[in-house]
Structures are given as C-alpha cells and as structure tokens.
Amino acid sequence: MSASVFVTPVLIILLLIYCARKKVNCYGTFANGAKGAIQLCIDILPFLVTIFVAIQLFRISGLTNLTADLLAPVMDFIGIPKELTELMIIRPFSGSGSLALAEQIFSTYGADSYIARCASVIMGSSETIFYVATIYLSQTKAKRLIYAIPVALVATLVSSIIACQLCRIM
Amino acid sequence: MVLASLVTLLFVNPEDSINAMMNAGADAVNLTIKLLGIYAVWLGIIALVDACGLSEKIAALLDPVIDWLFGKTDSNTKKYIALNMSANILGMGNACTPTGLKAMQGLDKQNNYSLTASTAMIMLIVINATSIQLIPTTIIGLRQQYGSMSSSDIILPTIISTLVSTVLGVILVKICAKIHKKREISRKNRENLPKKRENK
Numbered sequence: 482m483s484a485s486v487f488v489t490p491v492l493i494i495l496l497l498i499y500c501a502r503k504k505v506n507c508y509g510t511f512a513n514g515a516k517g518a519i520q521l522c523i524d525i526l527p528f529l530v531t532i533f534v535a536i537q538l539f540r541i542s543g544l545t546n547l548t549a550d551l552l553a554p555v556m557d558f559i560g561i562p563k564e565l566t567e568l569m570i571i572r573p574f575s576g577s578g579s580l581a582l583a584e585q586i587f588s589t590y591g592a593d594s595y596i597a598r599c600a601s602v603i604m605g606s607s608e609t610i611f612y613v614a615t616i617y618l619s620q621t622k623a624k625r626l627i628y629a630i631p632v633a634l635v636a637t638l639v640s641s642i643i644a645c646q647l648c649r650i651m
Numbered sequence: 652m653v654l655a656s657l658v659t660l661l662f663v664n665p666e667d668s669i670n671a672m673m674n675a676g677a678d679a680v681n682l683t684i685k686l687l688g689i690y691a692v693w694l695g696i697i698a699l700v701d702a703c704g705l706s707e708k709i710a711a712l713l714d715p716v717i718d719w720l721f722g723k724t725d726s727n728t729k730k731y732i733a734l735n736m737s738a739n740i741l742g743m744g745n746a747c748t749p750t751g752l753k754a755m756q757g758l759d760k761q762n763n764y765s766l767t768a769s770t771a772m773i774m775l776i777v778i779n780a781t782s783i784q785l786i787p788t789t790i791i792g793l794r795q796q797y798g799s800m801s802s803s804d805i806i807l808p809t810i811i812s813t814l815v816s817t818v819l820g821v822i823l824v825k826i827c828a829k830i831h832k833k834r835e836i837s838r839k840n841r842e843n844l845p846k847k848r849e850n851k
Contacts, residue, residue, distance in 0.1 A: 488741060489741070489743055492741070493696065496696070496699060496700060496703075496705070497699075499703055499705065500699050500702065500703045503702075503703040503704065505699065505702045505703045506702075507699060510695075510698045510699055510702045511695035511696070511698060511699055512695065513698055514694040514695040514696070514697055514698025514699070514701075515691040515692065515694055515695040515698075516691075516694075517690075517694045517749075518687055518688075518690035518691035518694050518749070519687065519691075521690055521694075521749065521752060522683050522684075522686060522687040522690065525683060525686070526679065526680065526683045529679040529682060529683055530675075530676050530679040530680070532679075533675040533676065533678055533679040533682075534672050534675045534676060534679075536675070537671045537672065537674065537675035537678075538657060538668065538671060538672065538675075541667055541668075541671045542655075542657070542659040542668075543659065544655060544659055580789070580793070583790070583793065584793060584797070587793065587794065587797040588797060591797075591798075592794045592797035592798055592799035592802070593799050593800055593801070597794070597797075597799075598804075598805055598808075601787070601790045601794060601805045601809070602805050602808045602809050602812055603812075604787065604789075604790050605784065605787030605790050605805065605809035605812075605813065606782065606784075606787075606809050606812040606813035606816060607781070607782060607813075607816065608779065608780050608781060608782040610780040613776060613779050613780040614776055614780060616748060616752070617751060617752065617755050617772075617775070617776050617779070618755075618768075618776075619752075620752045620755045620756050620759070621755055621756065621758075621759035621762075621764075621768070621772065622759055622764035622765070622766065623759060623762060623764070623765060623766060623767060623768040623769070623772060624766055624768075625766055625767040625768060626768050626773065626776070627767065627768065627773065627827075627831060628773070628823075628824075628827040628831070629768065629773040629776050629777055629780075629824075630780075632773075632777050632820055632823040632824055632827060633776070633777050633780040633781055633820060635819075635823065636777070636781050636815075636816040636817070636819040636820035636823060637780075637781060637816050639815065639816065639819055640781075640812040640813065640815040640816030640819070641812070643811070643812050643815050644808055644809075644812040647807075647808035647811060647812065648805075648808055651804070651807060651808050
C-alpha cells in the first residue's frame with residue numbers, strides 16, 4: 482500500500498466539505514452531472530466497436546507477431562530489448578491487451594528482471610494512443626488529426642528508449 | 652490494417668474471423684457499460700467541483716500554462732482543460748476522459764466545427780495520449796503479484812520517461828503547428844495570386 486491510494490478519496494472528502502460550506506445542493510448536482518455520462522457513452526460506443534474489431538483482427542490474424550519479428554532487429558538497434566517488441570506494438574492500441582503481455586513478460590522473465598522492469602516503465606509512461614484519439618474525436622465534428630498521432634507515437638517511442646536506458650542504470 | 656488482417660486470416664484460419672469480430676464488438680459494449688458507470692461517478696464529482704466554484708480557481712491557477720499551450724480559449728473550455736490536466740497529473744485516469752471530452756466539445760465549437768482539428772485540439776489529444784501519470788499503481792500491483800522484491804523501484808524512471816514523452820509531445824506539436832500554418836498560408840497565397848491579377 483502506498484500513499485497514492487489515499488490521494489483520490491481525500492480529495493473527494495475535501496471537496497464534499499467545501500461544497501457543504503458553500504451550501505451547494507450536493508445530491509441534485511451530482512445526479513445531474515452523472516446524467517451526462519449516458520449521452521457520452523452513446524457517442525463513444527460506435528467508435529469503440531470499430532477500433533476493437535480492427536485490433537482484434539490485427540491480433541488473431543498473426544500480423545502482430547509478423548510485425549514484431551520484422552521490427553525486432555530495429556528495436557534491438559535503438560536499445561529496446563527485442564522481447565518487448567510485441568508489447569510496444571500493442572501498447573498504443575489496447576490497454577488490457579498490453580497489460581496481458583506485461584503479465585506474460587513478468588511470469589517468463591521474473592518481475593525483477595531487466596526486461597520486466599523495462600516493460601513496467603514503458604507501460605507506466607505510455608498511453609493507449611489510438612484509443613485516446615478515437616474517444617476524443619467521437620465528441621467533435623473534426624475528423625482530420627493531421628500530425629497528432631505521429632507526434633504522440635514519436636514522443637512515446639523516444640521516452641521508451643530513454644526508459645530502457647534508465648532501467649539499466651537505476 | 653483491417654483489410655490486411657482479413658486477407659491474412661483468409662489464409663490462416665477463415666472461420667475465426669467472424670467470431671473474432673463479434674467478440675470484439677461484444678467486448679466494446681462491455682467496456683462502454685463499465686465506462687458508463689465510471690464516467691457517471693466522475694461527471695457527478697466534476698459537477699460538484701463546478702458548482703462550488705473550485706473549477707474557476709483551478710483554471711485561474713493554471714491559466715498561464717493553458718494560455719501558452721492552447722492559445723485563446725473561452726473560460727468554460729479553459730475550466731475543463733484545467734480539470735483534465737489536474738486529473739492527469741494526480742493519476743486519476745478515469746477522471747481525465749470525461750473532462751477531456753467536455754474540453755474537446757468547447758474547442759470544436761471554437762474551431763467552427765471544421766473537419767480539420769485545430770492546434771489546441773491536437774495539443775489536448777497529444778497531452779492525454781502521452782500520459783502524465785505520476786505513480787503507475789496498476790503496474791506496481793502487478794509486479795507485487797509476480798513476486799517482485801522492490802515493486803516500486805520503477806517509479807522514478809517512469810516519472811522521468813513520462814515527463815520526457817509529454818514535454819517532447821508538446822514541443823513537437825508546437826513545431827508541427829508552425830510548419831502547418833506556413834504551408835496553409837503559402838497555399839492560400841498561391842490560390843489568391845491569380846485572383847488578384849484578374850482584379851487589376
């Protein structure tokens with residue numbers, strides 16, 4: 482148990498006290514805000530279905546393994562252990578998928594091994610880029626992202642390289 | 652990507668493809684229902700933050716940063732961007748999305764609902780897609796589960812690397828926005844030149 486577990490509950494308690502002092506109608510306000518979630522999820526669903534189908538097909542067709550094999554030497558060259566190639570490919574698409582891969586790495590190499598530590602840092606410092614972009618765009622008329630995804634991918638790749646170097650020395 | 656996957660599947664194992672698609676659809680629905688609950692709670696809390704006037708205070712605090720990152724925005728959008736960023740930093744991943752989406756709606760309106768995303772919209776997506784989560788609780792828990800002796804020794808490298816990705820992301824967006832703007836201007840100039848001649 483680390484201190485971080487307490488951050489959110491404490492903040493919410495403080496918020497409730499503050500609201501009580503300002504005499505806000507907590508019950509009604511909370512319920513009214515929560516109502517917004519329904520429309521939000523209706524908007525998100527079609528996009529989620531689309532991206533989930535695409536990811537699932539990509540994975541079971543074996544194309545992920547193929548790309549991983551092709552990219553392994555490149556990864557090795559830029560200093561990312563080649564055992565992590567598949568994780569790096571899945572990470573931008575699927576949170577649960579990459580978490581399952583990380584578990585696999587932990588059980589194969591041991592949680593304290595260099596590879597497992599690299600995997601942990603990569604998991605902790607990156608996001609499911611395509612998923613974020615999909616959900617955020619579901620709310621807008623704008624559909625052309627121009628350079629957003631390449632920028633996010635490059636930034637993540639660079640930070641992953643740095644992560645692997647940091648794991649070597651720290 | 653979908654097409655390539657389907658073609659490969661045709662050779663590898665055709666009967667699985669439809670199954671996989673249906674399962675993925677069901678997974679997406681399951682996730683959405685789960686998210687509905689999570690978003691409902693967070694949107695409720697956000698409504699409280701809003702009602703007691705805290706969100707204006709957070710926005711005022713982050714005002715210079717938001718101005719630099721997103722340019723001119725109206726106060727309502729600014730509020731949601733501020734909430735989104737603070738949720739990001741505090742590692743409340745599930746609170747980020749609903750605030751981010753509200754901010755997106757505001758930015759979309761400012762963008763006159765154009766088909767091309769504005770720089771501010773791209774900035775918001777990149778910041779959220781590079782994650783500024785400070786303490787990776789899920790991963791630490793997972794390492795403990797797999798018998799790690801020092802499950803939290805990854806915190807420092809994670810913080811450094813996540814800062815690198817976010818800062819780099821922000822810088823790259825700034826650079827790309829400038830290049831993009833220049834290109835747009837030169838394109839417009841090219842389009843306008845012949846017209847001007849005709850006018851003369």
